[in-house]
Amino acid sequence: MNRPMRRAATGTAALSLALALAACGQTDGTQTPAADGAAKTIGLLLPENASSTRYEAFDKPLIESTVTGLCPKCVIDYANADGNEATQKRQFDDLLAKGVKVILLDPVNAKSTAPWVEAAAAKGAKVVAYDRLAEGKVAAYVSFDNGRTGELQGQALLDALGPKAAAANVVMINGAESDPNAGMFKAGAHRALDGKVKKIAYEQSGEWKPEVATAKMNEAIKSLGKDGIQAVYAANDGMAASVIEALKAAGIKNVPVGGQDASIDAVRRVLTGEQTYTIYKPYKPEAEAAGTIAVQLVEGMDISSVASAITESGGVRIPSLLLTPIVVTKAKVQVTVVGGGLYKAADLCTPQVADACAAAGVK
CATH class of the missing domain: 3.40.50.2300 (Response regulator)
Incomplete structure (x- = not known):
């Protein structure tokens, strides 16, 4: 194509x-x-x-x-x-x-x-x-602008890694190969990440399916080991949720994971620190x-x-x-998805994330 x-x-x-x-x-x-x-x-x-x-x-x-x-x-x-x-x-x-x-x-x-x-x-x-x-x-x-979306995803991972980026192994769980947007996201993410991280150590399509993303993430963990993964790019929030659960099950902590779509559950994960960013x-x-x-x-x-x-x-x-897409991190939840009218703070801030909302100034 x-x-x-x-x-x-x-x-x-x-x-x-x-x-x-x-x-x-x-x-x-x-x-x-x-x-x-x-x-x-x-x-x-x-x-x-x-x-x-x-x-x-x-x-x-x-x-x-x-x-x-x-x-x-x-x-x-x-x-x-x-x-x-x-x-x-x-x-x-x-x-x-x-x-x-x-x-x-x-x-x-x-x-x-x-x-x-x-x-x-x-x-x-x-x-x-x-x-x-x-x-x-x-x-x-x-x-x-789907290429720009991928660039923002990749840059958000770099920002989360900070000075550790140069030594980081990154796992990429891309979207479905049948979706041209997924190819643009992937290309944009590579433009941001390539040459800035140690390497893309594992890269596969998650087919936009959480269960496939889980399987691919488990393969990456088995291949690279618990200490061989420093960040994970997941093309959307549904797959990011699966990646996060796979990392938890393997006992792997403090690994930045990003997604896309600003789904309400993903924004809650961003507030609690489980997910590093989403794209709004x-x-x-x-x-x-x-x-x-x-x-x-x-x-x-x-x-x-x-x-x-x-x-x-x-x-x-x-x-x-x-x-034009927008990056949502914990510090930007209020000014993006709440200020932009996507979600009301009352709906977003359930009792489970109330403290996280307060700490992030979501109101």
């Missing part, structure tokens, strides 16, 4: 403008607004809910509220693939059979989607790649942008006010919006 070349954009001003334009029904003058019925239905296909809780807790409701707020006659036809590519293909085909003309797709396996996108185009349907860049000539792509991707602007683009497409409107950057992939230039 050709590695995508991207131009990042924070997109806050553009998104606010686009929301206003969409609400007013402004079009580019070249297309006819869609008719009622199936054309007013927007498909939403999300990949899983086991390894990351974000999709059901944040993405789905935020996209739904954006779509219905901008287009009261629009409805969302939603399905979650539970990590199964064949299931998602059936869901995609079902949307096309229903006559759905715009599909927001977060693919289980982005490498397999080019024929899907072609089949959609043959039926006059447009596909928006959400969070993961689907292969094929998609109409738009909304995500975060403000889901609201990502979901709002995707919902706005979907409405614009279903109404025959210009999407360039939101998708103002370009991602090049496989010779295709894709209108895109790429947002």
Whole structure:
């Protein structure tokens, strides 16, 4: 697969403008607004809910509220693939059979989607790649700067290691090879870590599955020994939790472990010191942008006010919006995920972590 070349954009001003334009029904003058019925239905296909809780807790409701707020006659036809590519293909085909003309797709396996996108185009349907860049000539792509995410993960490990970094063996438990984002995270982490640590002593894919991450971490412990691991990069929070438990079971302490997604359990682990950092991707602007683009497409409107950057992939230039991720450490919980409105302190600070919250100034 050709590695995508991207131009990042924070997109806050553009998104606010686009929301206003969409609400007013402004079009580019070249297309006819869609008719009622199936054309007013927007498909939403999300990949899983086991390894990351974000999709059901944040993405789905935020996209739904954006779509219905901008287009009261629009409805969302939603399905979650539970990590199964064949299931998602059936869901995609079902949307096309229903006559759905715009599909927001977060693919289980982005490498397999080019024929899907072609089949959609043959039926006059447009596909928006959400969070993961689907292969094929998609109409738009909304995500975060995934290479930058990996760089932030790697740098956060270096910061945690401090002067010990130069002598550190690092274990890397990467995401699924079928997910192009995972490759970008991995590449970004290597850019930060390579040459700054002693070596990447063990590196395997955890497939975004906690149970696989556990198995791979146990292999690393067996291979390197209890004293041979100084830090662990885990590509997301679900796998980080498994890594932490594997280290505990082996009696290994004081090893920095980082993740990604700012899941509430991970933020609690960051507060208690079990997890060193997570990566916060403000889901609201990502979901709002995707919902706005979907409405614009279903109404025959210009999407360039939101998708103002370009991602090049496989010779295709894709209108895109790429947002900027944020590192969350114990000292930054209040100003990031609480201050940013992801979680309320009352929900985050359960009795088990109340003291840790107080010490970190979370309120």
